[in-house]
Amino acid sequence: xxxxxxxxxxxxxxxxxxxxxxxxxxxxxxxxxxxxxxxxxxxxxxxxxxxxxxxxxxxxxxxxxxxxxxxxxxxxxxxxxxxxxxxxxxxxxxxxxxxxxxxxxxxxxxxxxxxxxxxxxxxxxxxxxxxxxxxxxxxxxxxxxxxxxxxxxxxxxxxxxxxxxxxxxxxxxxxxxxxxxxxxxxxxxxxxxxxxxxxxxxxxxxxxxxxxxxxxxxxxxxxxxxxxxxxxxxxxxxxxxxxxxxxxxxxxxxxxxxxxxxxxxxxxxxxxxxxxxxxxxxxxxxxxxxxxxxxxxxxxxxxxxxxxxxxxxxxxxxxxxxxxxxxxxxxxxxxxxxxxxxxxxxxxxxxxxxxxxxxxxxxxxxxxxxxxxxxxxxxxxxxxxxxx
Ligand SMILES: [Zn+2]
Numbered sequence: 001x002x003x004x005x006x007x008x009x010x011x012x013x014x015x016x017x018x019x020x021x022x023x024x025x026x027x028x029x030x031x032x033x034x035x036x037x038x039x040x041x042x043x044x045x046x047x048x049x050x051x052x053x054x055x056x057x058x059x060x061x062x063x064x065x066x067x068x069x070x071x072x073x074x075x076x077x078x079x080x081x082x083x084x085x086x087x088x089x090x091x092x093x094x095x096x097x098x099x100x101x102x103x104x105x106x107x108x109x110x111x112x113x114x115x116x117x118x119x120x121x122x123x124x125x126x127x128x129x130x131x132x133x134x135x136x137x138x139x140x141x142x143x144x145x146x147x148x149x150x151x152x153x154x155x156x157x158x159x160x161x162x163x164x165x166x167x168x169x170x171x172x173x174x175x176x177x178x179x180x181x182x183x184x185x186x187x188x189x190x191x192x193x194x195x196x197x198x199x200x201x202x203x204x205x206x207x208x209x210x211x212x213x214x215x216x217x218x219x220x221x222x223x224x225x226x227x228x229x230x231x232x233x234x235x236x237x238x239x240x241x242x243x244x245x246x247x248x249x250x251x252x253x254x255x256x257x258x259x260x261x262x263x264x265x266x267x268x269x270x271x272x273x274x275x276x277x278x279x280x281x282x283x284x285x286x287x288x289x290x291x292x293x294x295x296x297x298x299x300x301x302x303x304x305x306x307x308x309x310x311x312x313x314x315x316x317x318x319x320x321x322x323x324x325x326x327x328x329x330x331x332x333x334x335x336x337x338x339x340x341x342x343x344x345x346x347x348x349x350x351x352x353x354x355x356x357x358x359x360x361x362x363x364x365x366x367x368x369x370x371x372x373x374x375x376x377x378x379x380x381x382x383x384x385x386x387x388x
Pocket of ligand 1: 179180181182183184251254255256257258
């Protein structure tokens with residue numbers, strides 16, 4: 001008997017499919033019954049990015065009958081170092097179109113259902129309801145809490161993965177006897193405290209490792225084989241090449257799966273304090289790259305231009321007349337800055353410099369943040385400035 005009954009029934013296989021999946025059919029843990037369950041399964045992938053790419057490819061190759069994909073993004077050239085579902089020829093194309101094309105080529109027996117929209121509190125329950133489980137490949141906390149709460153409300157397994165730089169995590173939440181994401185992380189981190197992969201970077205192969213683990217767990221749940229990552233959080237350290245699991249218990253006080261206080265989906269952007277929506281952000285003055293270029297042309301002596309990125313980024317590209325103070329050093333260096341002078345801050349995209357601007361503004365400095373950072377500077381002022 002399967003350790004967890006997902007309620008998935010079986011579908012008949014054609015001769016072509018028998019041949020295609022023959023290496024599964026000879027595995028006693030999968031065999032014909034398991035492969036029929038895989039064909040009958042409906043798996044929803046939230047995100048067709050770094051984690052969703054390997055998960056989609058392996059689940060499609062394995063013969064999952066219906067793959068739903070939620071994504072509203074367009075393939076960008078900076079995606080390609082890790083999002084192996086998409087090719088260079090797909091740059092500029094919606095990720096869903098690119099995903100459908102690749103999956104259909106890989107396995108025409110897979111039915112792909114696409115949702116070209118952001119997963120929200122309004123649509124999540126309707127979209128998730130028709131699936132047996134969710135593979136969470138999101139890259140932000142608001143959507144992660146949304147996916148989790150929707151899975152708890154609907155009683156669907158949530159196959160979780162996340163990545164940052166060289167570290168990854170995976171687990172299976174929302175199973176009948178296991179914890180949910182909220183049991184592990186009762187509160188979202190303070191907004192802006194954890195940089196995104198765009199800001200902090202990620203080793204290209206890392207989502208390959210973690211997304212493949214998610215696909216493995218999804219397949220195990222479908223066929224009912226093995227020991228799923230329920231009540232365990234797998235920690236992947238790619239630099240040290242160490243895999244650890246830590247026990248995660250269900251929290252009886254968890255408002256989602258414990259006390260069931262959460263009876264409907266909430267406003268997750270507000271809950272996680274989406275940075276763009278806070279008063280602190282609005283209060284920071286912005287300067288556009290063109291305005292900054294104009295002021296630099298006019299001498300630039302009236303303000304300090306501070307780059308809050310890391311030294312290795314400084315070596316890739318920098319703005320004329322800037323001084324490097326990495327974000328982590330801002331509190332220590334603050335005392336050496338002249339509070340009577342205006343400070344203009346920048347980073348790669350404007351997120352870290354907004355954080356530094358808040359710190360300096362809080363200390364009484366007159367600050368402005370360069371909107372869009374080096375990236376927009378390259379677009380609007382100097383195309384020879386490398387983007388990365
Ligand atoms: Zn919980």
